[in-house]
Amino acid sequence: MKRILPICAITAAILAGVACSHMPGSASSVKPTAYGAALVESSGGKQTGGVGAVLAQPVVVQVNDDQGNAVPGALVAMRGPAGVAFDPAAGLSDSSGQFTTNVTLGFGPARYQLTASTTTKANKTVELKIDEIGLGYQQTLGSQLNDQYCARCHNAESTPERVSNYDNLEVKPHPFTEGDTLNKMSDADLTSIISFGGPALNKSPLMPPYGYTLSKAQTQALISYIRMVSDPPYGVPGVVHVEK
Amino acid sequence: MDSQDKPVGLRKSLFGSSALVFGWMSALLLILLAIAPTKNFFSEWHGYQNRYLKLIGARGDAAVLRRHFEPGVHQIWNPDLGVVDRCTTCHVALTETTLGEVTEQPFSRHPAMPHKVDQFGCTMFHRGQGPATSVQEAHMSTLAWEEPILPARYMESSCGQCHRGDLQGTPQLNLGRKMLASDGCVHCHTIKRPDGTTFAATDDPPSLAHIADKTTREWVYAWLKDPQAYATTAKMPNFKLTDNDARDISAFLISSSKSAGLKSVSASLDTAKKVQQDPALQQKASSLYGESFCASCHAVQNAAGNVVGGNLGPELTRVGTKVKPEWLQAWIRDPAAYDAGTAMPHYRFNDQEIGMLTGFLLAKADNDLLANVHLDPATPEQIANGKHLVDEYGCSSCHEINGVRHQENFGPELTRIGSKPVAQLPIAPGVQHTLPDYVANKLKQPRAFGPSLKMPQYTFTASQSDALVNALLAQTERAHTMPAALTTPATMPSHYEPAGRAGQLMNDLRCFSCHAINGRGGDMAPDLTLEGSSVQRAWLLQFFRNPNTLRPALVRRMPKFNLTDSEIAALTDYILTVYQSPKVDQASMPNTGYSPAEVEQGKQLFYSRYGCQSCHIVDTKKDKGYIGPTLTQAGSRLTAAWVYNWLIDPQALRPGTAEPNRHMSDADARALTAFVMAQKGSSKQEVAKK
Numbered sequence: 008m009k010r011i012l013p014i015c016a017i018t019a020a021i022l023a024g025v026a027c028s029h030m031p032g033s034a035s036s037v038k039p040t041a042y043g044a045a046l047v048e049s050s051g052g053k054q055t056g057g058v059g060a061v062l063a064q065p066v067v068v069q070v071n072d073d074q075g076n077a078v079p080g081a082l083v084a085m086r087g088p089a090g091v092a093f094d095p096a097a098g099l100s101d102s103s104g105q106f107t108t109n110v111t112l113g114f115g116p117a118r119y120q121l122t123a124s125t126t127t128k129a130n131k132t133v134e135l136k137i138d139e140i141g142l143g144y145q146q147t148l149g150s151q152l153n154d155q156y157c158a159r160c161h162n163a164e165s166t167p168e169r170v171s172n173y174d175n176l177e178v179k180p181h182p183f184t185e186g187d188t189l190n191k192m193s194d195a196d197l198t199s200i201i202s203f204g205g206p207a208l209n210k211s212p213l214m215p216p217y218g219y220t221l222s223k224a225q226t227q228a229l230i231s232y233i234r235m236v237s238d239p240p241y242g243v244p245g246v247v248h249v250e251k
Numbered sequence: 252m253d254s255q256d257k258p259v260g261l262r263k264s265l266f267g268s269s270a271l272v273f274g275w276m277s278a279l280l281l282i283l284l285a286i287a288p289t290k291n292f293f294s295e296w297h298g299y300q301n302r303y304l305k306l307i308g309a310r311g312d313a314a315v316l317r318r319h320f321e322p323g324v325h326q327i328w329n330p331d332l333g334v335v336d337r338c339t340t341c342h343v344a345l346t347e348t349t350l351g352e353v354t355e356q357p358f359s360r361h362p363a364m365p366h367k368v369d370q371f372g373c374t375m376f377h378r379g380q381g382p383a384t385s386v387q388e389a390h391m392s393t394l395a396w397e398e399p400i401l402p403a404r405y406m407e408s409s410c411g412q413c414h415r416g417d418l419q420g421t422p423q424l425n426l427g428r429k430m431l432a433s434d435g436c437v438h439c440h441t442i443k444r445p446d447g448t449t450f451a452a453t454d455d456p457p458s459l460a461h462i463a464d465k466t467t468r469e470w471v472y473a474w475l476k477d478p479q480a481y482a483t484t485a486k487m488p489n490f491k492l493t494d495n496d497a498r499d500i501s502a503f504l505i506s507s508s509k510s511a512g513l514k515s516v517s518a519s520l521d522t523a524k525k526v527q528q529d530p531a532l533q534q535k536a537s538s539l540y541g542e543s544f545c546a547s548c549h550a551v552q553n554a555a556g557n558v559v560g561g562n563l564g565p566e567l568t569r570v571g572t573k574v575k576p577e578w579l580q581a582w583i584r585d586p587a588a589y590d591a592g593t594a595m596p597h598y599r600f601n602d603q604e605i606g607m608l609t610g611f612l613l614a615k616a617d618n619d620l621l622a623n624v625h626l627d628p629a630t631p632e633q634i635a636n637g638k639h640l641v642d643e644y645g646c647s648s649c650h651e652i653n654g655v656r657h658q659e660n661f662g663p664e665l666t667r668i669g670s671k672p673v674a675q676l677p678i679a680p681g682v683q684h685t686l687p688d689y690v691a692n693k694l695k696q697p698r699a700f701g702p703s704l705k706m707p708q709y710t711f712t713a714s715q716s717d718a719l720v721n722a723l724l725a726q727t728e729r730a731h732t733m734p735a736a737l738t739t740p741a742t743m744p745s746h747y748e749p750a751g752r753a754g755q756l757m758n759d760l761r762c763f764s765c766h767a768i769n770g771r772g773g774d775m776a777p778d779l780t781l782e783g784s785s786v787q788r789a790w791l792l793q794f795f796r797n798p799n800t801l802r803p804a805l806v807r808r809m810p811k812f813n814l815t816d817s818e819i820a821a822l823t824d825y826i827l828t829v830y831q832s833p834k835v836d837q838a839s840m841p842n843t844g845y846s847p848a849e850v851e852q853g854k855q856l857f858y859s860r861y862g863c864q865s866c867h868i869v870d871t872k873k874d875k876g877y878i879g880p881t882l883t884q885a886g887s888r889l890t891a892a893w894v895y896n897w898l899i900d901p902q903a904l905r906p907g908t909a910e911p912n913r914h915m916s917d918a919d920a921r922a923l924t925a926f927v928m929a930q931k932g933s934s935k936q937e938v939a940k941k
Contacts, residue, residue: 059403114403145363148420175875213865219912
């Protein structure tokens with residue numbers, strides 16, 4: 008037994024060493040040639056995508072100096088919750104001060120908060136939070152129903168293929184991203200308004216009832232989609248933790 | 252005696268007395284008996300269950316959660332499906348609704364799903380090794396067994412094992428299956444559904460039998476080298492041909508082409524020439540192009556680089572560099588004369604109009620495309636080599652070519668690709684040795700897996716590629732052994748054919764390119780299966796004469812085909828007689844004769860109780876609703892019986908329509924029908940009729 012212990016310890020140490028050398032994302036591989044003072048989001052935030060899928064648009068962040076001018080050659084590193092992958096995870100900003108990365112979402116339906124970070128000359132870390140939305144089965148179904156029944160009025164954005172009806176309505180519908188209003192409504196209230204129309208909650212009769220058109224599961228899916236895309240995010244009323 | 256003493260001495264020296272022997276044996280037995288419980292106690296899953304108890308111990312709802320918790324190995328067993336899943340041994344809280352905020356694995360709650368956990372188990376969806384009770388064996392290993400956990404982006408593929416048709420909630424799977432049929436995959440690869448039916452191609456690659464009538468060898472060469480350089484939306488993949496290969500294939504295709512005997516009208520060609528040279532005439536021709544709604548099917552890249560227009564026909568950005576004037580005027584005159592299977596309708600244009608459109612399109616040229624293409628006249632050796640290459644690359648899998656037999660099953664069959672053993676997958680540098688990675692990379696870089704592979708390079712986006720992988724991974728062994736009662740069938744393609752003269756006309760006008768009837772046809776325009784129940788005869792006659800659009804928000808519209816009165820009458824009679832719904836009884840409701848009181852009551856209901864103006868326009872000055880059809884002329888267009896039945900249950904007449912079922916009373920539906928039928932339209936309509 009006494010002879011086995013040191014052997015075990017040595018083996019463990021070797022294994023740990025091997026594991027560490029395989030760890031990706033060691034930032035030391037790329038050396039920054041310049042340092043910025045701030046990070047701003049250029050594009051790619053608040054996208055919705057399927058869980059585990061690559062987002063349709065890459066995330067682009069820009070490194071600025073304290074005057075607000077773009078800084079090329081600054082090192083930007085990305086990190087996110089478990090399951091999120093970046094391609095690349097770190098790199099230098101390009102000639103226009105921008106760093107572009109493709110984001111793969113994690114496996115659970117959730118809002119994913121990504122963090123981009125860069126270091127300043129004074130060796131301080133500057134961070135930027137970017138939100139992305141991963142749709143699971145239920146929210147994907149909700150998103151399809153939204154396209155079919157809701158988006159024409161509730162989404163103000165018009166495209167040549169799909170003209171929005173938002174501007175034509177006397178009483179404006181709430182876009183589903185409008186968390187300030189919708190987060191205050193309970194699931195039961197949303198179910199009522201979807202199933203029985205606006206008048207069910209003393210709101211506009213221009214919102215028709217869908218209770219005889221959508222199934223219960225479809226209404227739930229729609230609500231779970233609305234909850235997922237709302238901004239600010241919809242907080243799940245958490246279970247109270249009791250100290251013993 | 253000596254011989255007997257020896258063993259006794261040995262026994263004594265080892266164990267002492269026989270009581271000692273008994274003691275040793277008992278100890279050994281105890282140790283042996285203890286192995287199993289000890290192993291159990293130190294097992295991975297036991298550790299997880301202890302951690303779970305610790306996790307819930309600090310919570311307010313610990314008592315409830317503990318009551319739900321059962322210690323030990325859990326198993327979901329479904330002998331019909333061959334499912335033995337012990338995943339719930341560690342994933343103990345999959346169905347605990349109160350654990351919504353716990354993200355720590357393996358304790359997080361499963362997100363909402365369409366089936367119950369114990370109904371089908373886990374591995375049918377996630378793959379992995381069901382009976383395993385250690386993390387490594389259940390999820391990761393690819394060596395001892397074939398199915399590691401499926402990445403989340405390909406989860407929809409698992410639904411496809413039972414759901415063989417379109418399924419709401421799985422857009423990727425639906426898109427992937429559509430693309431298998433529409434993007435050329437099934438021309439080379441046979442893909443069968445578990446019920447034995449085959450994915451049939453929904454695209455129609457052009458015949459090359461008369462290619463020399465249509466275009467030049469130089470264009471064919473440039474196209475073969477890089478199809479997307481001619482049109483960014485081109486569906487033909489890039490075969491990465493060498494200059495010499497493209498030279499020889501173009502030589503063979505042109506030399507094998509036979510004349511289609513197209514009619515050339517010099518009047519049209521003269522007009523076309525004038526249009527090409529005169530900007531003012533081009534402006535006029537552009538209006539004709541717009542009025543004929545060519546853009547509903549054909550796209551053109553605008554100055555900003557955006558491709559604008561439909562995708563039913565080919566992109567026309569550089570069409571002037573491609574086609575010969577004689578071919579183009581003949582094509583616009585009667586597309587079916589060149590390609591009997593084309594989706595393009597037979598417009599009844601006159602020679603002048605044909606010339607205008609021909610000139611307009613020929614002006615869409617890009618001289619850079621062929622600037623560097625200089626081909627010497629083809630030699631017999633080059634033509635022979637071209638034929639050889641056409642055989643080798645399987646060109647005739649998609650295209651009809653004179654002198655080359657159509658090739659069936661040019662690529663390997665993909666019916667069970669979703670269960671292809673990992674050991675059979677080729678290895679490529681930088682590609683993980685798993686089935687999903689192999690399929691995804693095969694679509695991305697088909698030739699990375701070997702130097703002699705022939706699969707061409709496609710230009711799929713990441714999302715399209717994911718969709719195709721989903722559709723392919725659904726083709727598993729398991730899908731083929733699934734009990735029939737658990738599966739939902741695919742909708743089979745309809746081969747509906749309208750009859751008689753109207754049927755001939757409908758095919759000539761290619762109605763099915765845009766409209767669906769009885770399950771056959773496109774989805775760009777409304778389904779006409781019940782059209783005869785819905786509209787009035789006078790309106791339909793007028794609509795064929797001048798198809799003004801019903802929905803102001805639509806950009807794609809019905810073109811005017813310049814039909815004769817007799818053709819219009821034949822189509823109208825056929826539609827009104829044949830495309831009827833048994834639910835709509837025309838005799839039950841009169842189209843006219845409603846009292847002002849009824850109409851007024853309907854108006855009240857329309858505006859206040861049902862808020863119909865949010866989607867429909869009745870009063871063009873006041874209403875703005877853009878979603879449903881404008882109702883200003885509904886009383887002259889629709890039948891009262893249709894309006895009434897629509898109000899009672901819109902989904903019954905058109906499944907999936909955005910108008911909700913209001914569950915309205917019979918009286919309300921009658922009053923609203925009276926109001927809608929009172930909308931006879933403006934005087935503009937009357938003028939147009941004369």
